[in-house]
Amino acid sequence: MALSPSFRPEPPPLEGRPAAGVLLCNLGTPDAPTRPAVRRYLKEFLSDPRVVEIPRAAWLPLLYGVILPLRSGASAAKYAGIWLPEGSPLAVWTARQAAALQAALTMQGHRVLVRHAMRYGTPSIAAELDALKAAGCERIVVLSAYPQYSGTTTASLVDAAAAWTGRTRAVPELRFAMRYHDDPGYIESLALGIEAQWREHGRPEHFVMSFHGVPERTVRLGDPYQSECETTGRLLAERLGLARGQWTLSFQSRFGRAKWLEPYTEPTVRELARRGVKRIDVACPGFTSDCLETLEEIAMEVRDAFLREGGREFRYLPCLNADPDWIDALAGIAQRQLAGWPTR
Ligand SMILES: C=CC1=C(C)c2cc3[nH]c(cc4nc(cc5[nH]c(cc1n2)c(C)c5CCC(=O)O)C(CCC(=O)O)=C4C)c(C)c3C=C
Numbered sequence: 444m445a446l447s448p449s450f451r452p453e454p455p456p457l458e459g460r461p462a463a464g465v466l467l468c469n470l471g472t473p474d475a476p477t478r479p480a481v482r483r484y485l486k487e488f489l490s491d492p493r494v495v496e497i498p499r500a501a502w503l504p505l506l507y508g509v510i511l512p513l514r515s516g517a518s519a520a521k522y523a524g525i526w527l528p529e530g531s532p533l534a535v536w537t538a539r540q541a542a543a544l545q546a547a548l549t550m551q552g553h554r555v556l557v558r559h560a561m562r563y564g565t566p567s568i569a570a571e572l573d574a575l576k577a578a579g580c581e582r583i584v585v586l587s588a589y590p591q592y593s594g595t596t597t598a599s600l601v602d603a604a605a606a607w608t609g610r611t612r613a614v615p616e617l618r619f620a621m622r623y624h625d626d627p628g629y630i631e632s633l634a635l636g637i638e639a640q641w642r643e644h645g646r647p648e649h650f651v652m653s654f655h656g657v658p659e660r661t662v663r664l665g666d667p668y669q670s671e672c673e674t675t676g677r678l679l680a681e682r683l684g685l686a687r688g689q690w691t692l693s694f695q696s697r698f699g700r701a702k703w704l705e706p707y708t709e710p711t712v713r714e715l716a717r718r719g720v721k722r723i724d725v726a727c728p729g730f731t732s733d734c735l736e737t738l739e740e741i742a743m744e745v746r747d748a749f750l751r752e753g754g755r756e757f758r759y760l761p762c763l764n765a766d767p768d769w770i771d772a773l774a775g776i777a778q779r780q781l782a783g784w785p786t787r
């Protein structure tokens with residue numbers, strides 16, 4: 444995996460007090476690809492009532508008695524297969540995005556301090572809000588790493604920030620950048636990355652866009668997530684000039700026995716192979732950083748499923764990561780929230 448984005452000049456270091464802070468917030472990931480580290484991570488993640496909407500009395504015995512004992516070791520083995528020398532891909536990319544965003548906003552003349560945080564694990568949202576405040580930020584933009592809003596992810600970031608304000612005396616002015624599923628810069632940076640791959644390797648017979656799933660019930664109860672994924676998918680397909688029969692949108696990473704959003708990614712690619720499609724490309728536009736769900740589930744498990752069913756060529760197209768076009772788009776998304784604040 445190429446870790447270095449193309450060269451950009453270093454901005455001058457921020458002098459004096461920052462006029463505002465930007466906190467790029469992602470999901471979180473274990474600190475190590477080991478059973479105890481994954482258990483700690485899963486325990487925090489799966490104890491969040493935003494993530495698992497089952498009454499606590501029924502869920503917690505299942506979590507502690509079955510899920511954590513069984514899943515921690517199995518997931519640790521999967522993490523071990525994608526771990527980078529610098530750490531978990533999600534952590535590495537999120538840190539690089541924050542550093543690149545700092546450079547982009549500074550080059551554009553904003554006196555802002557950019558840091559990153561994780562909803563679960565480290566660095567925590569509370570610790571990073573404390574750090575921004577300690578650096579003198581009286582205004583902070585909390586920037587979600589999820590382009591599509593879901594109560595299970597985005598709202599949980601807001602909860603974590605609200606828990607911090609609940610124990611903070613002098614609360615800074617806060618703004619949230621929390622939905623940008625149709626942002627033109629986001630769609631364009633996705634399209635440019637995919638077109639670069641197609642210039643090098645040719646176009647596939649069929650293009651699959653796989654988004655992380657959520658329980659169907661979540662959407663029935665009013666979560667706009669599915670509709671936002673569908674809008675992203677349609678805008679990206681249009682931008683790529685794909686006709687309706689040339690692409691499919693699907694949902695991955697189902698957890699537990701309940702019905703999640705359909706179609707599921709793995710059966711979708713198996714069905715494509717059974718129908719005689721020999722080459723597919725799969726991208727995961729809802730994940731802004733590569734992580735376990737893209738590098739292991741899609742690029743390994745789903746790939747194997749397609750090839751086993753008779754497919755010949757499977758190409759996983761990497762996430763936006765620290766791509767310079769994406770960093771520019773992210774800077775635009777942050778700037779919309781900074782607007783009106785004296786940051787220059
Ligand atoms: C239990 C229910 C889960 C819901 C609901 C859910 C929603 C959701 N998740 C992401 C993004 C990511 N999820 C990742 C890993 C992951 N997700 C779940 C479960 C739910 N996710 C689990 C148990 C795990 C851990 C891995 C495993 O044991 O399978 C990741 C990758 C993290 C990493 O360390 O690399 C991401 C990113 C979204 C966007 C979303 C709803 C929209």
Ligand SMILES: [Fe+2]
Nearest residue numbers: 470655696736
């Ligand atoms: Fe997830």
Ligand SMILES: [Fe+2]
Nearest residue numbers: 696735736740
């Ligand atoms: Fe998964």
